[in-house]
Amino acid sequence: MANIIFSTNQKHPVGKRRCTFCTNQIDHIDYKDLKTLRLFIDGFKRIKARYYSGVCLRHQKALSNAIKLSREMALVPFVTMYRK
Amino acid sequence: MTKATALENKAQSNVGLYELMIILNPELRESEVTKKLGEFEEMIAKSGGKVTSKDYWGKRALAYRIKRKDDGLYMVYNAEMPASFLKEIKEALRIDKEVVRSLVIRLPEGHVYTKFDLTYVKEEPRKKDFFVKKSSGSMANTSVKHSGPSVMAKPEKSEDKGKEANAVDLDKKLDAMLGGNDLKL
Numbered sequence: 001m002a003n004i005i006f007s008t009n010q011k012h013p014v015g016k017r018r019c020t021f022c023t024n025q026i027d028h029i030d031y032k033d034l035k036t037l038r039l040f041i042d043g044f045k046r047i048k049a050r051y052y053s054g055v056c057l058r059h060q061k062a063l064s065n066a067i068k069l070s071r072e073m074a075l076v077p078f079v080t081m082y083r084k
Numbered sequence: 085m086t087k088a089t090a091l092e093n094k095a096q097s098n099v100g101l102y103e104l105m106i107i108l109n110p111e112l113r114e115s116e117v118t119k120k121l122g123e124f125e126e127m128i129a130k131s132g133g134k135v136t137s138k139d140y141w142g143k144r145a146l147a148y149r150i151k152r153k154d155d156g157l158y159m160v161y162n163a164e165m166p167a168s169f170l171k172e173i174k175e176a177l178r179i180d181k182e183v184v185r186s187l188v189i190r191l192p193e194g195h196v197y198t199k200f201d202l203t204y205v206k207e208e209p210r211k212k213d214f215f216v217k218k219s220s221g222s223m224a225n226t227s228v229k230h231s232g233p234s235v236m237a238k239p240e241k242s243e244d245k246g247k248e249a250n251a252v253d254l255d256k257k258l259d260a261m262l263g264g265n266d267l268k269l
Contacts, residue, residue, distance in 0.1 A: 028192055032160075033200045073105055073187055074146035074156065 019056035021063070029062045031069035037076060041067065045077050098167050099133075101195055105187040107156040110143055112182060120182055121159060127173060133165035137197040144202070156184050162197045 020039075021029065031037075040048050040055070040063055047067055050060050070076045106124070108117060128135060141158035150156070165173075170188060177186040 028195065030198070030200070032202070035201060069187065069189070071147075073107065073185060074148055074150060077147040 017054040019054060019059055021059040022056055026059075029059070029066045031066040031073070032075070033066075034070070034075060037063075037067055037070060041076065043080070045080050099164050100167060101136075101191040101193065102163055102165050102170070103187075103189050103191050104161040104163060104173075106159045106161075106177065107146075107150075107184040107186065108159065109182045109184060110153060110155040110157055112157065116182075117157060120180075124161075124173070124176075127176065128161075128163050128165060128169075131166060131169035131172070133163050133169060135161055135163045137162040139197065139199065141202065150184050153184060160197075162191065162195075 029036075040053055042048055047064055050057070053060075055063060067076060071078055104124075106121075108120065112120070125135060139160040141160070143155050144158050146154060146156050174186075174188055177183050177188075
């Protein structure tokens with residue numbers, strides 16, 4: 001997958017927001033794709049709310065599932081400052 | 085092959101595309117790893133499945149500690165397997181002592197395995213003078229931006245005044261202070 005186009009969308013009004021997965025035409029969000037998942041994870045490693053990322057509901061649900069899978073396989077941490 | 089026959093075949097075999105991710109014990113030797121993975125591949129083959137793609141990631145740091153281990157050997161399979169076989173292989177993975185963690189998920193039809201860039205990006209630790217540098221920079225910027233008298237410029241002026249007053253004014257002041265009757269020494 002090529003690099004996706006990403007914008008935080010928050011400055012735009014609700015009607016003009018565009019989901020990043022819709023614009024890049026990504027149907028299946030892969031739990032191994034850490035580069036894209038990282039864009040939707042907080043500094044505290046929490047999943048960003050739809051309000052901030054502008055992702056549509058359908059993709060937000062798929063995204064949260066993908067992040068939870070990658071957490072389970074220790075690709076993404078649950079919390080910060082676990083070690084180090 | 086017509087559509088009807090294809091559907092019939094599917095119903096009979098009940099085969100689906102699945103992804104298997106296995107994290108193995110990092111202390112295993114290479115020969116042991118190949119042996120262990122060979123066992124799982126054999127299991128899939130025996131059940132009537134077919135491995136479509138293999139991807140060995142090698143040793144990789146875990147995001148958090150699992151079973152007192154900081155690293156893991158990652159292996160990803162994409163395989164067509166009958167649905168009845170899932171229970172069996174999940175149980176086998178659960179029982180195995182060398183398997184740190186495992187995952188079996190269903191993939192959408194016509195899914196093609198893609199390799200992702202998995203370089204581990206470490207967040208750089210903050211330097212000790214991180215805050216000091218930033219604050220000094222901001223001060224310099226503010227002094228330039230302000231149209232009015234800046235905070236930094238004030239003490240310089242007072243110093244200049246002091247130099248001028250040194251010779252005459254200070255002596256007068258001192259005399260006044262010492263000569264006055266306010267000080268009761």
